[in-house]
Amino acid sequence: MRGNEKTNNGLTIALSKGRMQDDALEIFGRAGIAVDEADLHSRRLLVKSADQRFNFIFVKPSDVPTYVEYGVADVGVCGLDVLMESRADVHEPLDLLIGRCSIAVAGRREVVGQDYNLLATVRVATKYPRIATAYFQERGIPIEVVTLSGSVELAPVLGLSDRIVDLVETGRTLKENGLEVIDIITESTARLIVNRASFHLKRAIVRDLVNELTKVL
Ligand code: PRP
Numbered sequence: 001m002r003g004n005e006k007t008n009n010g011l012t013i014a015l016s017k018g019r020m021q022d023d024a025l026e027i028f029g030r031a032g033i034a035v036d037e038a039d040l041h042s043r044r045l046l047v048k049s050a051d052q053r054f055n056f057i058f059v060k061p062s063d064v065p066t067y068v069e070y071g072v073a074d075v076g077v078c079g080l081d082v083l084m085e086s087r088a089d090v091h092e093p094l095d096l097l098i099g100r101c102s103i104a105v106a107g108r109r110e111v112v113g114q115d116y117n118l119l120a121t122v123r124v125a126t127k128y129p130r131i132a133t134a135y136f137q138e139r140g141i142p143i144e145v146v147t148l149s150g151s152v153e154l155a156p157v158l159g160l161s162d163r164i165v166d167l168v169e170t171g172r173t174l175k176e177n178g179l180e181v182i183d184i185i186t187e188s189t190a191r192l193i194v195n196r197a198s199f200h201l202k203r204a205i206v207r208d209l210v211n212e213l214t215k216v217l
Pocket residue numbers: 149150151152153166167168169170171172173174
């Protein structure tokens with residue numbers, strides 16, 4: 001694991017910027033690990049907890065497993081969807097029960113129930129190429145994956161793909177673009193993940209953190 005003068009000797013925690021950040025910080029706050037308001041409203045990507053024991057880094061959701069796997073962060077919070085896609089080799093000691101959503105196969109209303117055999121190749125647009133490939137491979141359906149990094153719902157609307165594999169939270173984006181869920185691949189919630197070396201080398205502080213978080217869930 002690499003040391004870094006920007007972080008202290010406590011734990012470094014990687015949080016996803018965006019939709020899960022507030023909920024995750026709220027749980028840490030309930031466990032007595034707070035971040036100053038001024039830091040939260042700044043654009044700083046590395047801040048210390050109010051008691052100086054923890055470093056928080058704010059990164060793109062899909063990068064959380066990378067920071068934790070490489071040990072730049074000891075601990076991270078990320079969705080099971082992101083974790084499955086990354087296949088990072090990390091411990092996953094706790095389901096934080098926030099960020100609840102599904103990873104689903106979806107398509108235009110007209111294709112729901114359509115036999116995949118009617119298509120020579122099924123073109124699937126997604127931010128989750130590994131999850132999508134595994135799902136269709138298990139069913140013996142050949143697919144061509146079109147990897148996108150956002151607004152995936154546009155793909156079937158514009159004819160770029162036959163299906164999408166994407167995150168569904170409220171279902172609003174699908175509905176407002178004339179799409180429907182065809183199958184749920186998995187339900188997802190946010191997980192606390194821990195770097196394998198930190199899990200052993202910083203055992204006491206990691207265990208205390210997991211215990212404190214467990215108590216407030
Ligand atoms: C996610 C996801 C869907 C949308 C689902 O996108 O990829 O597009 O949220 O949410 P809903 O079911 O509540 O409508 P995100 O907002 O992360 O933006 P992106 O499309 O740029 O990835």
